[in-house]
Amino acid sequence: MMGPDELYQGVQTLASLIRENLSDAPVAIVGIRSRGDEVAERLCHELASEEDREVDFGVLDISLYRDDYGHLTSNPKLEGSDLSFDVEGAHIILVDDVLFTGRTIRAALDALADYGRPGKVELAVLIDRGHRELPIQPDYVGIKLETERKDHVLVKLENTDGEDSVEIVKAS
């Protein structure tokens, strides 16, 4: 169980890791719906506030790119993507709340490619809980969590859920 302090610290960690690595070239932070967008927003705020840096911001809805469409009883609610900058040649940092199997990131990369050909794509996650099913690794990690494959990691964020918390529900 984690609260607002740990999550705040996690975002700080992410921000400083990214900052270390950034050149002066423009960068775009793209959050994956849902909650990845809220992490991305916070990250953006951190990066833009401390330096005088132009950071583009975008949101990606990967519902249409999921690979489990046929297995769902009803389709995920579509909210749409919002990428107001030119994806062609851009340096993009994809942001999500939790990295687990890697399937969401696979879908996000496909979705991104349909907007154009980015120059570089990196991956930043607030929490890495392990158990990948695809060859995908993050470039920046805020918090590392040891979990069992069947555990549920429940992340709540202020704007989306009304509070900042992380809960690990053990598989019974």
Added chain:
Amino acid sequence: MSVARKDLLDIESLSREDIDSILEQASPFKELFTRSVKKVPALKGKSVLMLFYEPSTRTLSSFEVAAKRLSADVTNFDVPHSSVVKGESIQDTIATLQAMRTDYIVVRHQMPGLPAMLSRMTQASVINAGDGAHAHPTQALLDAFTLKEVFPDQVNKRVLIVGDVLHSRVARSTSTLFKKLGVEVAFLGPGSLVPEYCAPEIPRFTSYEDAMKWKPDVVYLLRVQMERQKAQFFPSLREYHQLFGITSERLKQLSDAGVYIMHPGPVNRGVELCHEVMEYERSLINQQVENGIAARMAALYYLKPQTGTLT
């Protein structure tokens, strides 16, 4: 979570949740049209069968584009258009369709109620693309989507539907959906095309001037089918245009009053409306065509065939 809907057969059977979901999701689909790649993989590996017993290039291609942009495989099932195809023979067709293991069937047929009949015989999602004078639900959805783009809060807006209400599935479905969304609807046309019995709860006008006193926000013109004149529903196209068409003078009045114009297409210029309407700043006709693809993508995406693996 609500129960997934298999078919889209008419507007009456849709819940408010169904309607809101489809209309809300039409927007993100429309946004995709501005990308360089307009296609998404949502229905990759799914098959959509076009079963059109009535010729229709517009609706057929709109559905085709919608399905292809969702990455579905699209097949046109070749059915005879000329002869009246009876219900009996569609039952025979079903066996063939089942063998093709199609996931979605988009059907247009001259017999009202036939898509519903088809839906009871197949696991595939059935989308009614028009059944006689009964229903055309995706047209209604695209109309509602278009209306909401102009009036995000559409409640109590007034839409005047003009023309052949009696024979129009568009009038039925669109008026039903608009009313479900809190839009006020009225009909205008001669008594032969808008008979008193048709919808007791909808205000009915038989004169254009009276209808304008009702102060509509949108005038929705129905297409005039040329065969109605031959069947003596009205004496001539000229007279129809004079009585119920949007003439140049009427267009000026509408422009002054800020009234929008809609039409399901294809337009008979000089009958339902004059040539100038094509350049009218508040004509939503082209927007309706584009929205048709988005609304149909949203509908396809919303429905859930019972064909695939289920959890």
Added chain:
Amino acid sequence: MSDLLFRNVRIASEEAAVTESQDVLIQEGVIQRIGQNLVAPEGVKVVEGAGRLLMPAMFDTHVHFREPGGEHKETIQSGSEAAINGGITGVVMMPNTTPAIDSGAVVKQVLAKAKEVSRIPVLTSGCITKGREGKELAAMSGMRDQGVVMITDDGDAVPESSTLLRAMQYAENFDCFFASHCEVEDLAGPRAMNEGAMSYKLGIQGSPAIAEEICLDRDIRIAHAAGAHVHIQHVSSALGMETIRWWKTMGAKVTAEVSPHHLLFCDEDIGDYDTHYKMNPPLRTKKDNELLLQGFKEGVFDILATDHAPHAEFEKQQDFVNAPNGITGLETALISMYHYFVKEEKLTWQDLVLRYSAEPRRMMRLAPVPISEGARVDLLLFNEEGETTFTKDYMKSLSSNTPFLDKTLTGSIDMVVLGDRVLLERNI
């Protein structure tokens, strides 16, 4: 041989209210005694009535038995068994078979077949025009010689007024009467359903009530001019009924029938294109239901008749417009009339015996069959407390195109006896 003593049965008749419980003794096909505490003679079986109703068996003047030509829907045999199952011991077939019953020869053939296969008298009507085509007159005299008294092109109206007028004039001294299916063809469209809010909603071209009303008025007017008796079949519209009422006050020789389904159902019941509710004339409005029932009570309708019109399941499973018109009725008529109207005190048993047993027989030149001493046995035993579920198994008709399919109603027909034969027995 079935000699029976019904103990404790109440008796329904056309003249009076249902009696108190009594005993009824029948022997050798004749009602011997009616009274209290009768003793069963040697060899007479006792039926404990336990308050059940004994009444004259019913008679239906409007049935489609589909033979010859439509034997997959119904045959004379299956149809007559369905009638017995519904408490009916006499029927009049409509002539719209294939070939049509339009000559003495066909009548003879049909009646011979009926004699062979049916346990109840089966009568037939004959066509007004050859092949029911509305053009040339059928050989009415030849059919009359075979016993036909009802002449009709049922299924269709006679389109040309002059044809109908001449037919009626020609048959003046035949002691026949004409029965009219009333419909102006060009107003009726595809003959799918009533024109109104419901037809608009379903997107089907409706047949307006005026299509029936105009023709009904025309036919009575023509008959009146020709001095003929015309019987108006299956009236579905209240205004049509009022036209009949008016013509009766004018002294026209007109009789009329109403069908149970036009009293019970309306166009809204079609719902999501349920073809069980598709018949011609179509179901009209709720208001029509109410007014027709009122008219039935008042005697505007001389008789009740089912228009029993069987169709195979695959035929009814088509889309609504293409599915054939018709509803079966023989097996459900009496029970449904009891369940919805007698039990609810909207009609009485007296009304039903009068309109569904006595008057139809008189119209067909037959004597009524009251439960009275010395009368020939032709009766049914009805249990008001019973229940009937109209399963395919229960129904003897080859078809089951009725909205009552698999529905349960109150009331059961427990026995039907004709002469010295028990035709049906259940719950005894």
